[in-house]
Amino acid sequence: MCGIVGLFLKDPKLEPQLGAMLTDMLITMTDRGPDSAGIAIYGRPEKGKAKLTVQSPAPEADFATLAEDLGRAIAAKVTGQVKDTHMVLELPEDRLDAARHAMRDLRPKAKVMSAGEGIEIYKEVGLPKDVAARFDVSRMSGTHGIGHTRMATESAVTTMGAHPFSTGADQCLVHNGSLSNHNSVRRVLRQAGMTFETENDTEVAAAFISHKLQEGAKLGEAMEATLTDLDGFFTFVVGTKNGFGVVRDPIACKPAVMAETDQYVAFGSEYRAMVNLPGIDSARVWEPEPATVYFWER
Amino acid sequence: MQTFDLSAQGLRALNSTLHGLKGQTNMTSWEIINPKGAHAIAVGLDAPVDVTVRGSTGYYCAGMNKQATVRVKGSAGPGVAENMMSGTVIIDGDASQYAGATGRGGLLVIKGNASSRCGISMKGIDIVVHGNIGHMSAFMAQSGNMVVLGDAGEALGDSLYEARLFVRGSVKSLGADCIEKEMRPEHLALLADLLKRGEADHLAKPEEFKRYGSARKLYTFNIDNASSY
Numbered sequence: 131m132c133g134i135v136g137l138f139l140k141d142p143k144l145e146p147q148l149g150a151m152l153t154d155m156l157i158t159m160t161d162r163g164p165d166s167a168g169i170a171i172y173g174r175p176e177k178g179k180a181k182l183t184v185q186s187p188a189p190e191a192d193f194a195t196l197a198e199d200l201g202r203a204i205a206a207k208v209t210g211q212v213k214d215t216h217m218v219l220e221l222p223e224d225r226l227d228a229a230r231h232a233m234r235d236l237r238p239k240a241k242v243m244s245a246g247e248g249i250e251i252y253k254e255v256g257l258p259k260d261v262a263a264r265f266d267v268s269r270m271s272g273t274h275g276i277g278h279t280r281m282a283t284e285s286a287v288t289t290m291g292a293h294p295f296s297t298g299a300d301q302c303l304v305h306n307g308s309l310s311n312h313n314s315v316r317r318v319l320r321q322a323g324m325t326f327e328t329e330n331d332t333e334v335a336a337a338f339i340s341h342k343l344q345e346g347a348k349l350g351e352a353m354e355a356t357l358t359d360l361d362g363f364f365t366f367v368v369g370t371k372n373g374f375g376v377v378r379d380p381i382a383c384k385p386a387v388m389a390e391t392d393q394y395v396a397f398g399s400e401y402r403a404m405v406n407l408p409g410i411d412s413a414r415v416w417e418p419e420p421a422t423v424y425f426w427e428r
Numbered sequence: 429m430q431t432f433d434l435s436a437q438g439l440r441a442l443n444s445t446l447h448g449l450k451g452q453t454n455m456t457s458w459e460i461i462n463p464k465g466a467h468a469i470a471v472g473l474d475a476p477v478d479v480t481v482r483g484s485t486g487y488y489c490a491g492m493n494k495q496a497t498v499r500v501k502g503s504a505g506p507g508v509a510e511n512m513m514s515g516t517v518i519i520d521g522d523a524s525q526y527a528g529a530t531g532r533g534g535l536l537v538i539k540g541n542a543s544s545r546c547g548i549s550m551k552g553i554d555i556v557v558h559g560n561i562g563h564m565s566a567f568m569a570q571s572g573n574m575v576v577l578g579d580a581g582e583a584l585g586d587s588l589y590e591a592r593l594f595v596r597g598s599v600k601s602l603g604a605d606c607i608e609k610e611m612r613p614e615h616l617a618l619l620a621d622l623l624k625r626g627e628a629d630h631l632a633k634p635e636e637f638k639r640y641g642s643a644r645k646l647y648t649f650n651i652d653n654a655s656s657y
Contacts (some may be wrong), residue, residue, distance in 0.1 A: 381544075383525065399504060400486055400505060402464060404466075415522075419546065419562075
């Protein structure tokens with residue numbers, strides 16, 4: 131099944147409440163996906179700075195001196211904030227790729243959740259309310275964000291199998307559904323140089339879009355291409371530095387509801403997820419059409 | 429009028445209260461407040477009562493309805509009035525996928541749009557949609573009538589049996605074995621009645637519709653059994 135929630139804020143006054151609103155939406159979708167949960171939050175980028183969010187199965191040992199060790203390795207100032215099993219490292223934007231590479235040697239067991247100017251991804255196994263509480267998501271501010279509650283079908287219930295998947299800087303994707311041709315698409319993408327962390331079908335969709343963007347496609351074009359190249363059931367919500375997009379497969383049996391007001395655009399697998407948003411009673415509420423790409427960017 | 433606050437009293441209490449209304453009851457008028465998109469609101473009713481839901485509903489609202497009139501003053505999630513047996517369900521807003529699926533009888537009115545698979549496998553229900561319907565609507569529809577004032581999506585009436593489909597707007601494509609058919613006087617009379625009961629007689633006239641039905645080439649049709657459909 132799985133549940134998806136998303137919020138794109140138009141009104142900056144709501145930005146301090148982004149985490150709280152998304153957390154409420156995410157918890158409402160618990161019965162669509164109680165296995166694991168994840169959230170991608172996009173903060174306002176600071177000029178010249180980037181963030182690397184990493185996860186470790188042994189956070190105490192791995193994170194104790196990580197900021198200092200990474201700073202030495204990439205010869206730059208690195209600061210860090212530990213949140214449960216995750217750590218957000220802030221560093222100069224032009225050292226982001228070097229930091230990603232350095233992490234492999236410095237902390238081989240740690241995994242990079244996300245990298246970019248605005249994005250932070252937190253995901254873990256467990257009930258959405260527990261996952262949100264562990265990372266204190268409700269106190270986070272930001273411009274837009276995407277959350278996912280997972281009921282696993284295509285790969286094991288693990289931290290790395292949880293959504294969102296990030297396969298490019300400031301990019302992420304969440305998925306409700308299942309892909310049937312992910313193995314063959316993964317082979318093609320591997321040959322094209324993309325790397326994969328899991329055997330999960332959704333990671334293939336994320337990498338497919340990242341690869342298209344790398345080739346110069348616009349977000350809308352990359353999402354359009356999923357309709358011809360990916361086979362299976364899907365409702366995708368894709369996040370980028372500037373906004374988010376939605377696309378459903380032509381059969382469109384995976385549910386999706388959207389709501390728009392002057393203050394925000396919201397996505398939910400069900401209307402239920404959005405009932406506590408401000409002004410929802412007078413929002414324009416609609417079901418996204420099958421095989422149609424929608425996106426909002428600032 | 430009995431008022432039930434769903435967010436305060438809960439779904440099980442609501443449905444067991446409504447299931448307790450049997451035969452003659454003097455509590456014939458109900459209002460449900462704070463539905464907040466909850467699932468399975470007013471499912472399985474079996475009494476001639478009026479239930480008004482003040483807001484939008486989640487999955488399966490008014491499913492398996494018998495006798496009751498259920499009005500939703502908002503939009504309805506997937507599977508509204510699924511397998512309805514009799515009575516009336518009226519949605520003021522839009523309806524999500526498979527509205528009225530497998531319905532055996534009664535009337536479903538959707539004043540906004542219905543999305544994909546509206547009336548899939550319908551078996552006697554009447555469905556009146558004031559707006560548009562999505563793809564694969566009336567798939568394998570067996571009997572009953574579907575009236576659409578707007579447009580129909582792809583593959584209307586695929587593998588259709590003996591349901592009658594009336595569409596006023598455009599049809600993106602017809603499904604396998606679904607064809608346009610002649611509109612005869614009895615169909616115009618039937619449509620006039622359906623439009624009136626569907627609260628749409630002020631919006632459209634029977635002459636503005638086209639009729640679609642089964643070409644009867646895909647399933648084994650025996651004309652001697654026509655009266656039993």
